Amino acid sequence: MSIFNKVSAQDLAQFANNLSVMLKSGIAIDQALETLVEQTRSPYFKKSIVNVSESIHNGSLLSVAFSNERKVFGDIFVSLIAAGEESGTLRENLTFLADWFERSADLKREVSGATLYPKLVFSATLLLGGSLAVFILPRLTPLFEQLDVDLPLITKVLLSVSMFLQTQWVWCILGTLLTLVIFILVKRLPKVRYFLDTLQISVPFIGPILLQYQLALLTQLFATLLHSGLTITRAIEVIHKAVPNHRFKESVVSMEQSVISGKTLSKAMKQYTRLYPAMCIGIVSIGEQSGTLSESFKYLTEFYTKEVKSKAKQLPTIIEPILLIFIALVVGMIALAIILPIYKLTGSIN
Numbered sequence: 445m446s447i448f449n450k451v452s453a454q455d456l457a458q459f460a461n462n463l464s465v466m467l468k469s470g471i472a473i474d475q476a477l478e479t480l481v482e483q484t485r486s487p488y489f490k491k492s493i494v495n496v497s498e499s500i501h502n503g504s505l506l507s508v509a510f511s512n513e514r515k516v517f518g519d520i521f522v523s524l525i526a527a528g529e530e531s532g533t534l535r536e537n538l539t540f541l542a543d544w545f546e547r548s549a550d551l552k553r554e555v556s557g558a559t560l561y562p563k564l565v566f567s568a569t570l571l572l573g574g575s576l577a578v579f580i581l582p583r584l585t586p587l588f589e590q591l592d593v594d595l596p597l598i599t600k601v602l603l604s605v606s607m608f609l610q611t612q613w614v615w616c617i618l619g620t621l622l623t624l625v626i627f628i629l630v631k632r633l634p635k636v637r638y639f640l641d642t643l644q645i646s647v648p649f650i651g652p653i654l655l656q657y658q659l660a661l662l663t664q665l666f667a668t669l670l671h672s673g674l675t676i677t678r679a680i681e682v683i684h685k686a687v688p689n690h691r692f693k694e695s696v697v698s699m700e701q702s703v704i705s706g707k708t709l710s711k712a713m714k715q716y717t718r719l720y721p722a723m724c725i726g727i728v729s730i731g732e733q734s735g736t737l738s739e740s741f742k743y744l745t746e747f748y749t750k751e752v753k754s755k756a757k758q759l760p761t762i763i764e765p766i767l768l769i770f771i772a773l774v775v776g777m778i779a780l781a782i783i784l785p786i787y788k789l790t791g792s793i794n
Contacts (some may be wrong), residue, residue, distance in 0.1 A: 451489045451516055453552070459484075459493075460521070464538035478583045492516040505529060518738055519685040520544065520665065523673050529671045545666045547745075548661060551752060555657050558756035559650060565767045573774040574743065577602050578609055581782055587789075599781040636746075645691065649763055652756045652778040659724065667741035676737070677703055694729035695719055707748035708732050 459480060477497040484490040492513045499509035507526035510517050524541055528534035581602055595603070605653035609616055630636050645655040665686060669679035681701040687693050695716040702712035710729035713720040724744055732742025 451486065451492075451500065453549040455484075455486065455489055455546040456517065456521065457542045457549065459489075460538045460545065461542035464542065467535045467538070473506060489516065498719050506534070519682050520669070523669070523674065523678070523682045527669075527673050527678075533673060537672045540668050540672050544664060547664055547749070551657055551749060552661055554753050555653065558653060558759045561760045562650075562763055562767060565771070567776050569771045573778050576775075576782070577776045578606050581778070582606050582610070584782065584785070596781070596784045596788075597793045598777065599785055602778065602781045603647050634690070638694070641692075643691040645689070649759065649766075653752060655719070656748045656751045656755070658692050658744055659686075660752055661718070662687060662692060663724075663741045663744040663748060667745050670738035670741065676709060680709075690720060709737075 460484070462480055463476055466479065467473065471479075474497060477493055477500070481490055481493050481497065484493060490687050495513055496509040497507075499512060500506060502589055505511075507522060507529050510525050521541055524536070524537040528537035550582045581599070585603060631640065645651050645658065647654075662683065665683045666679060669682055671674070674682070677700065680696060681704060684693060684696045684700060687696055695713075699709060699712040700716060702715075703709055708729070710725050710732055713725045713728060717725075727744055728737070731737040
């Protein structure tokens with residue numbers, strides 16, 4: 445699926461919520477879908493809903509019709525629709541889906557907002573430093589050459605880089621684009637994706653937020669799927685396909701095998717204590733013993749969601765001193781490359 449045809453979680457949440465409301469009001473499923481087609485703005489999403497509507501007109505079950513459009517709606521959506529059809533809780537499951545998509549979108553915005561400030565500062569610093577090195581420093585070079593000033597090493601290095609960028613800028617752009625394309629392609633390899641996902645949750649300051657973000661998503665998936673009537677093994681099977689982080693995906697596969705062999709979910713989680721904190725495992729264990737596992741996961745979802753939001757707000761304050769040091773180092777290095785030759789020049793004149 446092309447990135448230009450991607451359906452947002454907000455669109456899916458609105459679709460599920462509107463469909464649930466229409467079914468509760470007594471509107472037939474085919475009429476509800478036709479109404480939603482008219483309300484949908486995205487041509488790609490509209491086409492997918494039309495395909496679902498046509499499949500139902502041809503006699504397919506709702507779950508089968510949505511399964512044919514799995515690339516758009518995803519495994520979670522299809523699984524909950526199938527579970528709702530089997531248990532007669534289709535409208536309730538659509539409400540669960542709307543809540544799931546809204547919470548996921550909200551969490552993603554929190555994490556994106558937390559990492560936006562460091563990204564902007566980092567990019568602005570590199571842009572400022574690059575502009576000084578490429579446009580300001582070369583203008584002083586003829587003066588240094590005429591007065592026969594012995595340039596410091598840092599100035600020589602920056603001048604060499606600056607001259608290379610000015611004379612070979614076409615190849616630099618092409619090389620950057622080629623590197624980006626290669627990175628995107630290599631990133632899709634399972635081993636590379638696993639390494640990057642592991643690195644992502646291990647980065648200082650941001651890593652703990654991303655780890656708790658993954659835990660919030662995972663526990664919310666468990667709470668939603670179990671509350672909708674899915675068995676624990678079926679829920680784990682769906683989560684394995686839906687969880688984004690490959691490190692967590694590996695743990696879910698292992699948990700699935702352990703549960704099938706007769707172990708409890710909490711015992712299976714103990715194999716991955718770096719991913720699942722002791723509190724998480726303890727609450728899951730209590731939920732298993734009391735028969736309220738879905739409620740335990742709901743509590744964990746609320747807890748980790750609050751933690752993500754709290755730490756996301758604190759991150760700019762925590763990381764600001766580090767960013768200031770980074771800015772000082774980059775700008776200071778370029779400033780030294782410019783000032784040191786001038787200092788030598790004035791010293792030789794004296």
